[in-house]
Amino acid sequence: MKIIIQDPPPGEEDRVIISVKTMSERVARAINILKSPDDITVYDGDKVLMLPVAGIFYAESVDLKTYVYAEKSVFRSRLKLYELEELLVTTDFLRISKQTIVNVRKIRNIAPAGDGRFSAKLTNGETVIISRQYVPALKERFGL
Amino acid sequence: MSQLKYTLNRMALYFFAITTFLVLLESGRAWIFGSDAAMYVRELIILPAFAFLSVLPLLIMALPMEIKTRKHANILNFVHYVLTGIFVIVPQVLWLSYRGRDVGIGDIPRIFITYTAIYSAIFAYSYFSQLKTAKELNKQLEELHKE
DSSP, X not given: OOOOOOOOOTXXXXXXXXXXXXXXXHHHHHHHHHHSOSEEEEEETTEEEEEEXXXXXXXXXXXXXXXXXXXXOEEEESSOHHHHHHXXXXXXXXXXXXXXXXXXXXXXXXXXXXXXXXXXXXXXXXXXXXXXXXXXXXXXXXXX | OHHHHHHHHHHHHHHXXXXXXXXXXXXXXXXXXXXXXXXXXXXXIIHHHHHHHHHHHHHHHHSOGGXXXXXXXXXXXXXXXXXXXXXXXXXXXXXXXXXXXXXXXXXXXXHHHHHHHHHHHHHHHHHHHHHHHHHHHHHXXXXXXXX
């Protein structure tokens, strides 16, 4: 497959044109990645912010509210956790328990936590629990 | 539904805390004031309390514990383990009662040791059987971080 990258004409916005005869899985994956958002809208009190997806460590649902955790700060999202999960489905996020999705690129290491669960230490020092029922999905994600 | 489960968990936590407090209080009273009080404890407090508690863990364990939040995880895990322990305590208490013995403070260490031994064995088996998976996952994580 030939890949051409060129500068857009002056005054025009960036665009990606995909020219294929058949839609292969690789191309579909590339499209998904391109469609995935760079930022999501979060709230810090009354302030509305755009948070880069790559900077999110994990998101959790607490008492029906969704909180998004960056390296050292916590924001509120108005999306339900499953909506956030759907939005980030093409990114590196993975559901690890009924109330948590985590950015797998932010996991430093994984250790057994007993009872079939694992604990994942994140690069910011926080620890999240991977529930027993989501361990198979994690293994599948890593091709195990 | 998750709100209901969360509420049930909290109810279990409060109930367990209150019952434990009452049992310890009454056991202490029995220990200080003699066997009449001990009989009162066994008939009116301990057996009904444990009988109820023996059903409660079944209910709680049937519910997914993932509803707990990260901040409550440690507390609720502890409650989960304690409730599991009741499966060990209840038969012992009922057995002692069946044999006609009063259940008192002196039985606590034996029950505690039995519980600790059984739970430690289960936990150790679970932990070591997960180590291999954890190693494989960490290897894949390393490769992911190299990309």
